[in-house]
Amino acid sequence: MDQFDAFKAMGEFWTRTGLGFLTPPGMGDDAAGWSAFPPATDLTGFAEAHASLTRAWAAASALSQTLTASVQGAGPATDPTAAAVLARIFDPQAWLGGTTDFGAALNRMTEGPQLADLWQTEKRFAALFSAFAALRRAQGAHQAVMLDAWTRAAGSFAREANARAGRGESYASGRDMMQHWVETANGVLIEVQRSEAFLASQRAVLKAATELRLAQQDVAGFMADLYGQPTRAELDDVHRSLTELRREVRALKKERRSAARRAKAEATREASHG
Amino acid sequence: MAETANGGRSKPMAPLDLSPAEMIAEAGALGRRMAEGAQLFASVRDEDVQIATTPKDLVWSQDKVSLYRYRPLAESRGLPPVLIVYGLIGRYTMADLQEDRSLVRNLLNLGLDLYVVDWGNPGRADRFVTMDDYVDGYLAECVAFINDATNREKVNLLGICEGGVFTTCYAALYPESVNAMVLTITPIDFHADTVENRAGHGFINLWVRSLSGEDIDQLIAAQGSLPGEFMGSVFSMMTPMRTMTKYNLDLLEALGDRTKFLNFLRMEKWISDRPDHPGEAAKQWLKDLYQDNKLVKNTFELGGRQVDLKAITCPVLNVFAQDDHIIPPATSQALRGKIGTGDYTELGLPGGHVGVFVGGKAQKLLGSGIADWIAARG
Numbered sequence: 001m002d003q004f005d006a007f008k009a010m011g012e013f014w015t016r017t018g019l020g021f022l023t024p025p026g027m028g029d030d031a032a033g034w035s036a037f038p039p040a041t042d043l044t045g046f047a048e049a050h051a052s053l054t055r056a057w058a059a060a061s062a063l064s065q066t067l068t069a070s071v072q073g074a075g076p077a078t079d080p081t082a083a084a085v086l087a088r089i090f091d092p093q094a095w096l097g098g099t100t101d102f103g104a105a106l107n108r109m110t111e112g113p114q115l116a117d118l119w120q121t122e123k124r125f126a127a128l129f130s131a132f133a134a135l136r137r138a139q140g141a142h143q144a145v146m147l148d149a150w151t152r153a154a155g156s157f158a159r160e161a162n163a164r165a166g167r168g169e170s171y172a173s174g175r176d177m178m179q180h181w182v183e184t185a186n187g188v189l190i191e192v193q194r195s196e197a198f199l200a201s202q203r204a205v206l207k208a209a210t211e212l213r214l215a216q217q218d219v220a221g222f223m224a225d226l227y228g229q230p231t232r233a234e235l236d237d238v239h240r241s242l243t244e245l246r247r248e249v250r251a252l253k254k255e256r257r258s259a260a261r262r263a264k265a266e267a268t269r270e271a272s273h274g
Numbered sequence: 275m276a277e278t279a280n281g282g283r284s285k286p287m288a289p290l291d292l293s294p295a296e297m298i299a300e301a302g303a304l305g306r307r308m309a310e311g312a313q314l315f316a317s318v319r320d321e322d323v324q325i326a327t328t329p330k331d332l333v334w335s336q337d338k339v340s341l342y343r344y345r346p347l348a349e350s351r352g353l354p355p356v357l358i359v360y361g362l363i364g365r366y367t368m369a370d371l372q373e374d375r376s377l378v379r380n381l382l383n384l385g386l387d388l389y390v391v392d393w394g395n396p397g398r399a400d401r402f403v404t405m406d407d408y409v410d411g412y413l414a415e416c417v418a419f420i421n422d423a424t425n426r427e428k429v430n431l432l433g434i435c436e437g438g439v440f441t442t443c444y445a446a447l448y449p450e451s452v453n454a455m456v457l458t459i460t461p462i463d464f465h466a467d468t469v470e471n472r473a474g475h476g477f478i479n480l481w482v483r484s485l486s487g488e489d490i491d492q493l494i495a496a497q498g499s500l501p502g503e504f505m506g507s508v509f510s511m512m513t514p515m516r517t518m519t520k521y522n523l524d525l526l527e528a529l530g531d532r533t534k535f536l537n538f539l540r541m542e543k544w545i546s547d548r549p550d551h552p553g554e555a556a557k558q559w560l561k562d563l564y565q566d567n568k569l570v571k572n573t574f575e576l577g578g579r580q581v582d583l584k585a586i587t588c589p590v591l592n593v594f595a596q597d598d599h600i601i602p603p604a605t606s607q608a609l610r611g612k613i614g615t616g617d618y619t620e621l622g623l624p625g626g627h628v629g630v631f632v633g634g635k636a637q638k639l640l641g642s643g644i645a646d647w648i649a650a651r652g
Binding site: 173174175178182183185186187189190191193194199200202203206207210211213214217235236239240242243244246247250253254257 | 296300336337398399400401402403407411414415418473474477480481484485489492493495496497498511513514515516518519523
């Protein structure tokens with residue numbers, strides 16, 4: 001699910017269930033059970049993270065366009081294909097979604113079954129929604145770190161490229177220029193990946209993705225139980241027992257093998273003694 | 275803005291200042307390369323990119339674990355058999371990637387009797403399988419089978435990466451059944467990435483230490499395993515721009531040469547075959563070893579027994595890659611002086627983590643280096 005779809009889906013869900021969820025009929029704030037519900041999602045933090053990312057994105061996009069235009073020289077680009085390639089190379093989007101497979105792998109790990117029709121299980125669904133929002137918030141914070149890295153790399157590259165131009169030197173080919181960008185960006189990325197900010201924000205994404213997965217499994221387990229289907233926890237129990245049984249069988253076989261060896265050695269010894 | 279000799283102002287030079295003719299020439303070359311590449315793509319068949327093709331026979335299996343014996347390619351030198359043990363991250367096929375880049379073939383051609391253990395494809399059902407099961411269980415069973423089959427009491431172990439940790443633990447727990455041990459690209463001191471602190475090296479060590487033990491427990495509780503795809507993405511992070519340019523610039527480069535292109539595809543095939551790491555074993559790998567560094571401290575336990583490196587009394591050949599960004603050399607070299615034998619040899623080879631096995635020069639040195647060393651200890 002891409003970010004647009006995710007927000008769209010979240011909006012639809014909110015419209016359909018939000019009012020009823022926040023003001024359940026016949027249940028005021030003091031009603032029994034309501035206080036046990038997980039706290040509502042921290043929408044303030046979510047909005048702030050989103051606004052911060054939007055500002056950083058706007059700045060990075062402007063830098064990307066300037067960079068693309070400047071390496072082509074002043075005036076209109078003479079080659080539309082080259083311009084398109086350059087725009088792609090300097091597109092900060094690649095650093096957010098496509099920098100590595102990490103984000104995609106996490107998404108695949110968390111985007112399990114669609115459980116929108118289970119919203120009546122309020123407590124579980126609220127936890128699920130909170131976990132989803134927390135993941136998006138963590139992803140936003142991580143993207144801000146990556147955007148910062150991109151901006152630094154692009155700035156560094158632009159300074160060097162302009163300095164070369166100032167000395168009357170230019171790249172011999174588009175491939176040469178691209179190679180220089182790759183080296184510059186690689187250096188910055190490797191440095192950023194070792195930074196506290198990167199490690200902390202990525203850990204937060206991993207943690208949030210894991211919590212979302214567990215919240216999904218909780219809802220799935222609840223429904224499976226309701227319909228008499230085996231739950232994840234029950235299957236895990238079976239698998240644990242199976243592993244333990246296999247372990248025991250292996251130990252018994254090992255013991256039997258040792259006993260046979262001892263008996264053989266004993267027989268050999270007796271035979272040699274006549 | 276630059277000034278001309280007569281003091282007038284000139285048009286600023288652009289960093290990429292190609293004439294229309296130069297641009298057309300570059301675009302034309304690119305177009306030709308892509309057209310040739312498309313033709314090459316269309317001509318490649320599955321059989322062209324087969325990996326691990328050296329003939330072998332299944333000789334033993336238990337649960338998802340299989341033991342194979344390679345068919346000889348040369349006259350036997352009568353040495354104790356060699357068991358290749360890969361880890362649970364990736365698969366042993368790296369040691370037999372293609373005919374002309376195969377440690378397996380190199381060793382067979384040098385007259386060694388070779389076995390390999392394949393851990394199979396652990397799934398969610400294997401969540402509770404531990405490193406104890408792999409080392410004290412399956413690996414011990416493989417060794418027992420080989421000893422019975424060859425009527426010997428000892429084997430030579432050849433551990434690769436995490437598999438090297440398995441063989442190290444096994445040699446410490448069962449020293450009486452190991453004739454000699456070869457470790458390749460194997461971490462022993464998981465915190466020694468800080469010794470050299472080379473940029474881009476040892477990121478996994480740093481990344482795992484940035485997590486808490488609880489993060490790892492939660493990840494395994496949620497997934498049941500350490501998904502292979504997930505570990506693949508962590509590896510990709512170690513070479514960030516290479517990951518971004520791999521399927522465009524690098525592929526384009528490879529498209530100019532059929533041999534190079536097929537090598538590229540075979541490597542891709544190996545990379546994509548990344549099994550999931552069973553959950554409980556992954557916890558031990560990440561928490562006990564990467565985080566708490568128990569192996570080098572002699573506090574790691576398997577099967578209720580302490581893994582004491584001093585208990586390793588067989589000769590040890592420790593091979594590391596000089597430019598290994600995944601297992602930095604210092605993490606492997608930490609074994610020196612920690613084992614209970616003076617017959618310890620280090621062999622540093624040029625190249626990176628995988629390059630040692632598939633790089634043109636390194637893989638030849640690796641094969642002959644291992645065979646000669648084992649022959650001297652037969």
